[in-house]
Every structure is written in structure tokens, then in C-alpha cells.
Amino acid sequence: MDSGSALRVEKRPTQLKSVVRKTYVLDTNVLLHDPTAVTAFKENHVVIPMTVLEELDHIKDRRDKTVSREARIAIQMIDKVVDSASPQEIQEGVEVPGSELEGMSSGTLAIYPDQLITDDADIPFLDGTQDQANDNRIINVALKLQSDHPDEVVCLITKDINMRIKAKGSGLMHVEDYRRDRVLDDIDLLAKGYEHIEGDFWSTISEVDTLREGDVTLHRIPRASLPHAYPNMFLHDDQEFMAFVKRVDKEFVYLRCDSRDNLMHKRFWGLAPRNLEQAMAMSLLDDDSVDMTVMTGPAGSGKTLLALSYGLHAILEQKKYSKLIVARSTPPIAEEIGFLPGTEEEKMAPWLAAFDDNLEILHGTDESCHGSIDYVKERANIQFKSLNFMRGRSFNNAYIIIDESQGLTQFQLKSVISRVGADSKIVVLGNLAQIDNKYISPLTSGLTYLVEKSKRYPHAGIMHVNGIVRSRLAAFAEENL
DSSP, X not given: OOTTSOOOOOOOOOOOOOOOOEEEEEOHXXXXXXXXXXXXXXXXXXXXXXXXXXXXXXXXXXXXXXXXXXXXXXXXXXXXXXXXXXXXXXXXXXXOTTOOOTTSOOOEEEEEOGGGOOXXXXXXXXXXXXXXXXXXXXXXXXXXXXXXXXXXXXXXXXXXXXXXXXXXXXXXXXXXXXXXXXXXXXXXXXXXXXXEESSOGGGGOSOOEEEEETTEEEEEEEGGGSTTOOTTOEEEESSSOEEEEEEEOSSEEEEEEOOHHHHHTOOBTTBOOSSHHHHHHHHHHTOTTOSXXXXXXXXXXXXXXXXXXXXXXXXXXXXXXXXXXXXXXXOGGGOOGGGSSSOHHHHHGGGSHHHHHHHHHHHTTSTTHHHHHHHHHHHTTEEEEEGGGTTTOOBOSEEEEEESGGGSOHXXXXXXXXXXXXXXXXXXXXXXXXXXXXXXXXXTOHHHXXXXXXXXXXXXXXXXXXXXXXXXXXXXXXXXX
């Protein structure tokens, strides 16, 4: 080819790989964790073994149990999909409304009659011993589908770690945890509500404008200078700089400068902050534009004390609210509090003793400590509730504290927060290092989900309160034991 001739480049169309449609077998705990899980797999095929329906049927009739509501909602979701389908269609797969992706077919939902599975020498079925019968039957459905469709991806979805190990050990190629509710890949990335800038903050800013809004002076800086900023977070550096992110738009971040002295001089019901994080948390609690404050942190960091002291301050001194509601979920080991004697408050007493402890801290120097506590409980209209009994109610003109929220799913937290009525404030407390729910990890906790989903909401505040203030022994135990 001579140098004057043009090179010809043959253009070939790019070959797109076809999307492999997967089959997902769901365990019961997935539907209890997220009752809407049948809609989470988009264009893929979802299989629910008959054993799962049987387990949901047993759970839905449990009296006053948190999970019974989730079981009923999951059953209703399944019923909406398969309601008008024939038995044959239900076994083959019924289209799930709203699951289609652009240019692709809808996802489907099928019920698998696993009671028909019999021993097959070619498939390594697990036995049906009584102790493990249900888990084994669900695993066997996935093994059967994998054998019948060797060219397809068949995946068991379960939140039970031991069940995942058993399934893999039995020859199932694909086993996964339920990840729809996972908003982070690493818990260390969880928003803290503040950011520390090394050195001098202003030396990192190329341009700044100053504007006046009412009686507040705001500094407007380019969004690119603080790409991770979100409303109601704090900024501080190694110098004296301290600022609060008032709001964020597409181009700018608006800062309200503050001082550490102002923050450290806040007082709620006689309580003073012991460190900067407590002071920032107190500022968020006292902000009328913040309807929900989420406080995370280790045991002994003062979360409960801060929330309670502000509640007494806001109700008895500022007259902002008419009642203080303290709620938490009773742990599974407690069984049903309905069997305990007394009123709802008396039934909840074993799990809300921490609040009595904190009331003693606030009134420990009074001449008659217990008399003061009883007086404050009555004057502030403090009501102790179980989360299991809060659903279906609305709370207006109330200050609400949700304690020990780290063991709740995102669905459970949503159902509680949606109960908050007009002129109310809610404070959600939790320690992600103390999760006692075997199906929830720090990454899948409803508290983690709430922090990440609400951090950009202009009427929510987040604060990770670190630094153990309970005692030096508590600090040692938290860090070393």
C-alpha cells in the first residue's frame, strides 16, 4: 500500500451480551426483613417455596409480635401478584407489576410445591430431620432448580449465615445475603454529622461570598470545595474555625459560622456538654428546623442523657411539646410483654430502666431524688411505649425518643417514623456495635439505612457521639474487651 492511499477502517457493530435471567429462591427471613422483597429482583424470576408460606402462616398469628405484622404484609404482597392466576401459572411464574426494566420483560413470581420433592440419587438433597426440616426443604428447592436448569443461575437468598454455609456445602453454586437494604459497603463510611478538616479550613477554599438572610450571615462556597457536604452537618478544623452547613444546592454550600465556646455553653435541664460531639448534638436537638435527630455512638457516650435532658428542657421550660414518649422494641427473649402484670409503662419498665438511671443523674443532687423524678415524670407527661404497640397511632405535639434502634430493620423504623404527627420531634438512638438480632448486621441495620437516607433531608440531623463519658472502665471495656 503506497503512502498516498487512505486507510480503511471497517466498522463492526458492537455485540451486546444478552442479560442472563436469574432465578432467586427466597428464605422466610428475607420476607420478614423486607415484606416487599418480591418486587426487589426486577426482571428476574423469584421462587417462594411452599415451606416459606407455611412459616409465614405460623408467624402471622403470633400475638403482639413485631414480626407478625411483617409476615401479614408479605403474604398480602404475594397475594396481590398471584391473586387471579391459575394454579399452573402460579407454579410457572406470574408477572410482578412494576418490576419491568426498559426494553426488558417483567419479573415473575412462582410458588414451588416443595412437598412434592422426593429423594433423588442424582441430587444431593438434605434430609428432612425435624430440627432442620424447614431450612433443608428450602435449600432442596434451590438444589432441585439448579439440577433441572443447569444453564441458568439459581441463587438462594437468605439472611441466615449458617443456612448459607449449608447450602454451599450441599453443592448450591450461588448463595447470597439479601442486599437491597445495604446502603454502604463499609460501616466506616457511615455519615457522622460532622467533618474535621486538617490545618486551616479557609486555606483550602478558593472563593467565598457573604450574604445576609434575616439576622444570619452565611458564607457561600463552591460545592466542589465540599463535595460531600449535606445539610445540618458541622465543620471544624485544627484552628478556631467552626461552622454549620445551613443548606446545600447544586452549585454552592451555605455555611453559618459558629464558635466552640457558644456550643460548649449550651445547657439542657442543668446538663452541660462534656465534649464537642455532645455540644454539636445538643445544637441539633435545639434546632427548630430539625424534625428528626439521629444519634449513633458507643455505650456510655451520653446519647440517652442528651435526648432526655433536651426533652425535659423543651417540655417543662420552653413549653414546645405536651408529652415525652420513650419507646424501644422489646427483645425476642422477652417474649410477649402482654403476659407481664401491670400497665404498659410497668410492663416496659425492665427494658426502659436506662431512662430512670438518666433521670437519677439529672436529679441526683436534689434533696429528694425519687420525689423529683416522680414529679418530673408527671409534669413532663413521660409515657413509656413498646414499638410493637405504636403502629397505627399518630403522635402530635410530642417529643419522641426511640432507643436501641440498631436492632430494627429499615421497614420497622419507617413504620415508626411515619407515625410522627404535627408539631412533633423525634430522636432516634442506637449503637451499631450492640446488635442482638441474628439477621441484622451493622451494614443492614435500619439505623444505618436511616442515617444514609436522611442525611440530605434538610429537616434531619445526624450526630455520631463518640468518647465514653460514663467512666474510664466503660471506655476500656468498649475499646478493648
